[in-house]
Amino acid sequence: MNMIIENDKTETLTERSAGLKIQKKRPKLTKKVLIKYGFVWSILAYPVLLFLVFFVYVNFNSIIMAFQERSFTGEVIGWVGLKNFGDFIKNIADSPLLSISLKNSFILYLAGLLIGMTFQIIFSYFLFRKFWGSTVVRFIVMLPAIISEFIVCLVFKKFVEGALPTMFETLFGWKSFPNLISDTNYTFGTVVFYSVWMSFTTSLVMYPNAMNQIPDEVLESGRIDGIQMGLQELFYMVLPQIFPTITTFLITGFSSLLTSTGPLVAFFMINAPQQAFTMGYYYYVEVAGSQSQILYPYLAAGGLLMTAIMAPLTFLLKWALERFGPSQDH
């Protein structure tokens, strides 16, 4: 008789006439095993409780809320079926605020991806290759994290509002330089610029660290094959090796596309001009800026709709990156 035994797995014999089954070995409930499980679950009890309350229950409550109507103070008035979902979909087309918020969220993400990530990887490569001055550059790039990105954000705002027009007037004689934050024609552009500009500070630490993990032999073998040090080495040798790190940033960035507020809260608290709203900021203003809970069911319904679209897309992106991304094999 041919039997295939693998640890703790149930195997059915391929020859049905034998009619034998290998039973799965379950761990016996000895005192040792009970003590082990007691320890494991005593450690995990609180984290699991927090997960059940702040993830499972919060999201379950959000789903229920989407079908309700609530009063100013949050009492449930009644059940309204799919009305909140219908209102949200209708408002995406009819409400300028919602459509601008959605559009701006995508613009912010694409700017970060196409401009930000491209240059982050190129700059990181040269930091990894330790060109002349790279130590100083590394230190300066870390400054916002050292000082606090919050303070840098406020200083940026004060500089752009207060000093930038005077700087252009002093240096170039340009007298009518606009206020790039309070002038609504430029507000969102400034927000995009700031978001991309600040995104370099974390990336220019993470990517070079990931590149430093690449074995020297791998890069050496590339040079032997004729790959030149520089952007050619970056594309052919380095990028495939750090692709898992890039994947992580791509996936987490994509999944926060509709929740990101950018620097809007720091710049404006809850008083940003409508032209600069993002979807994340819209939700922030509706919850933090109002004592009323009347809109909560409508917001919950909108959130569910967006989650239903973004969640599968995020998994699709993850699958595509793993399936079609470059191989790390040496």
Next chain:
Amino acid sequence: MLLRLLGNKVMSVCLKYISIALLFIFTFSLLIPLIWMIYTAMKPSLEYFENSFRLPQNWTFSNFLTVLPMLQIRILTDRGEVLFRVWDMLGTSVIWAAGNAFVSQFFTLITAYVIAKYKFIGKNVIYMIGIFVMIVPIIGALPSQMVVKKALGIYDSMFMHIITSPGVCFSGLWFLLYYAAFQGVPWEYAEAAFIDGAGHYKVMFKIMLPMMIPTFSAIFLLGFLGTWNDYNSFIMWLPSYANLAYGMYLFQLDASNYGASMPQIMAGFIICMIPTVILYVSSQKLITSKLMVGGLKG
């Protein structure tokens, strides 16, 4: 075609120097507002009103002295109007940053230890849930969070916020870092301790966790620095409290009501950042050596 161009030596060298030049321009652009902040803080208010960009003609440190007594905010709470002075806000900052960073990192650390080192029913489910939570975007849960936090008495309670700060401990980049770190620690140390009669708690606290002290310290410091500058939580969840970041945020937003000029605001920013700069500089090597982000598998 681009890759063929990169193979061309002349083109490759040109692109290299263009990229480095752009990197220098970016680096210089980071310095401009920071340098402006420093010399504006040492500028008399009158000079600032004449020209907000020029270097000071009369350098002064008086703004640092005059801003400290100004740096106080009034917040309307259930207890009435409460005045927060700079020392009150500093104390709140320390408690908030240290409490949040320690509680969240500690629970993430021990969760990662158990999941990395022990085989038990449900282990893979918990790990996969953690990856799922990291990846799947949940949009629009803020209203529900507000309802739940108010119902549980967490809203407007700093203590409750600190003890519930871990959130989903078996998810997130820090969990993955600890998990990977523990997987690299040989289990033989624990086995030797078990043979000597040590229990699971003793092995965890006396053998395994001490090995993680450098990594834990680095991540704790990052968490501390991040939470030190957290003003968002005070706007959203803790309206009756004010840390230094939130205080500074309100102060600069409403500076004219506090009688503060831009040089004084800049001086206030510099005072606020002194603790974080000292902390970061003294632990810089530890932080940068322990940070490497890997991939998401599963």
